[in-house]
Amino acid sequence: MPSPRRLTAATAAALLLHFGLAVPAAADEVVGASHHGQDGRANPLVIGHRGSAGYRPEHTAASYEVAARMGADYIEPDLVSTKDGVLVSRHENEIGLTTDVADHPEFADRRTTKTIDGWEMTGWFTEDFTLAELKTLRAKEGLPELRPANTAYDGRYQILTFQEVIDLSRRLSRQLGRTIGVYPETKHPAYFASLGLPIEPALVRTLNANGLNRRDAKVFVQSFEVDNLKELDTQLRVPLIQLVWTPDQVTPERLREIARYADGVGAEQTMVIPWTEDGRLGAPTALVRQAHRLGLAVHVYTFAAENEFLPAAYRSSTNPADRGRLADELKAYFGAGVDGVFSDHVDIGVAARRGGHR
8 A cells, every 4th residue: 555645754854844833944944744743733824715815805916915914824826727828816717706807898708608517607717818818807806795895906906827926925925034835726627627728737837937846845736626636746746735525535545545645635614623503613523633643734714704604603793794703713623633724814813823722
């Protein structure tokens, strides 16, 4: 039986730093794959989900910058492809909800209906635009009913390429005096491959060109698909994270299989702590314990402060847009031993980590 990926005795000690926080400057470049510290726990990461999407329109330069300045360890660009094969940062390849494309009459005939990963969508899709065409668009808030304050920034920001996100992370790292990592997700990789626009080669080329395809780079790569992570395992030295959303994907047998090609799992939050029928948090599942036994990190998605996204017991009112007790929810997850959280509200994540990790 193959050994789990990168978990040799020679590298385990060095790898703990990659999954930790507040590493001394001299040691910041020494990373590896084990997420466990001497006490069996590492400082959990706060990952800026699509930047800090609770405060600025997602995947914009402003959202990423706010996340970094609020204390995010990593910023997360979701990657889709343009018609000319350039990776750009959008949560979905459908861009009608998050850009002003509908206001551009020259692109009216690009509106279409497609089936992507079994879901039928109608709108405008990045693969039907060149990068130059996408650069004429401007981002807008995708959840205006829940985040009306973010609409003040509509129309200000371009769609970013993956290279531009890396450049931004480096500029912010210099300004803040600490390394801001990047945590890209490959979106719909099989779909894009079927169009002749595979995401993986462009991702590998970009990381190589920036000197980031190495174990000591502050980079994670994540995907919901399995085959493309297995392919990337043969080409990348950075940690890979298998995204999961149902309990059958994290049985002990399945976790052992994941450990052969990846370094962690990105789990939907109720897989770690279920929500009870009365809207409270139940007892933690065995996922964190079982994953840690195999040397797998557990990063949990997605936390947001609005009542809409919180268990009922953590809501502040019946208004879905009001903010509830996200910090208290996060403290429970930190207490359950998770290695990182994706948060739309990075400042709350950082504050909760300060008070909720023991």
